[in-house]
Amino acid sequence: MAKQNTVFKDAFNRCLKLLAETSSLPSEPELGTTLGVSRTTIRAILTRMEELQLLAWDKRAKVVLRQPKPEDYYPAEETDSLSDIIERSFMRRILAGGAEPGMQINELELARDIGTGTTSVREFLIRFSRFGLIEKRPNSHWILKGFTREFALELTEVREMFELRSAASFAALAPEHPAWADLDRIETLHHDILADIDNRYKEFSELDERFHLLVHTSSSNRFIVDFYDIITIVFHYHYQWNKTNARERNARALEEHLDYIAALRSRDRARVETACRRHLKSARETLLQSIQ
Amino acid sequence: MAKQNTVFKDAFNRCLKLLAETSSLPSEPELGTTLGVSRTTIRAILTRMEELQLLAWDKRAKVVLRQPKPEDYYPAEETDSLSDIIERSFMRRILAGGAEPGMQINELELARDIGTGTTSVREFLIRFSRFGLIEKRPNSHWILKGFTREFALELTEVREMFELRSAASFAALAPEHPAWADLDRIETLHHDILADIDNRYKEFSELDERFHLLVHTSSSNRFIVDFYDIITIVFHYHYQWNKTNARERNARALEEHLDYIAALRSRDRARVETACRRHLKSARETLLQSIQ
DNA sequence: ATTTTGTCTTTTATCCACAATAGACAGTTT
């Protein structure tokens, strides 16, 4: 297998949802834009839909014949891209499994373990190395530096530097800047989740990412925004594998966010700094607690 | 060709220099440590030296038979690693050649151009992407974001944040910390170069890198130290292709460094900040001037 | 008791091949 057709399968599944809602599908280029894939893939999807008797397709006419059934969809595990699979598998090994700092990482072994070629694993490791958790010895193995206390402290040090600066520039944005509207939407979601915290506390992780990314984006600095990727991935997996007191932690963080958002709106520099520092401090503590 | 034996050739050349200075070579493991390669490579080197009648090798006895001649060395262009070749070639294209921001980068074309396989080019691009000059569109091409004014401003903004913090922590290092001795050596070199600036101004680039890296290292933060890689590569190629007023620029920077070094030694926080800011400001101006 | 060497195995770096996907262009339809 040279390449998995996950792009096709994922787009096919998404296209089924579109199909469920209309009696005929739009033009190929329009579908391509909607689903974010090329016309080649769209045509493969249409062909498949024809085969499944979902669609009568003749040039511009794309008439829906029947509603999609659950078995028409490709299974979810076939739509994950290879790099996602490798990432998950690797993160499980190093965060969940008891991986010791200093351990060697073996491309070949990792590839065999995941059931994939070495090229993909290698490319993943190169991409991943910018997160500072692994390091390459040329012509030799990779070294796991480990998700240690030092790592967390170094990460949060930079995060705090960047976020304080971003928050300050956010507060200075012109009132008509679209970021304020984004902030409104995010604030509303905070209230919604808090109102039903027992059931919805799990939605925090995603909202947290969205909020902080919005703040960082206002720095207009690619290095600051890119750095947030590291925060995202660390917190993403951290939330996934460390669920003690998740409800309380998230509720507190939501309150802090609301305070932080109010401070941004006040445009009062000192107030922004105080609220931002307070939240970052508790985020750091949460992260550190989970380490040992 | 699966793999170029550049490690062997480069180590062989370095080993020839060792051979020129003694009458017999040390043990295989010792040579390996000295040259930074494995015993496998050492044995290949010794075999080659035997073939060239440079050495009589029998187990532990490695008797030098004659001095190496220039033709014994492998040519310098054969000792460069493939990734160095790709890097140089790519940087020339985007910094020296008139590459427009927004331009597409084609892995295959680049590989053909350099005369190498696509895998190596691809891995280079992935590694290089962390410098923020290119961006990947999955399943499609890379986009050149360009060495623009915005890039330089974003880069220097982060650099200034990091270096101010690093300089402050440098000044707070214990007096017995080895970094102070490194600083002494670097200062001496500054005086040496300034004393013969007309002939030695070209040595500034390397010294500059060494000095700032020393400062950044004292932050003990891998993200800050790693970020300095970006500065290094940008300035490295910038110095290489922009030589107007190099002598004057370098002389001024050397003076600023000396002032900065004196400030670090004084351990006076305000003085450190002033000297650091002044130097970073002029470094930024130099970089910006070269862009348009 | 170390250290060194001989031999062998494992892993990395790199090229190549091929399916999936993107994208270009001309002819066709609205």
Add this chain to the structure above:
DNA sequence: AAACTGTCTATTGTGGATAAAAGACAAAAT
């Protein structure tokens, strides 16, 4: 005239093969 479709080509993503390089282990030498 603008958008769409049919067809074809080019490029990316990924597995597999292979030489270079690293490294393991036992036997030999100090």
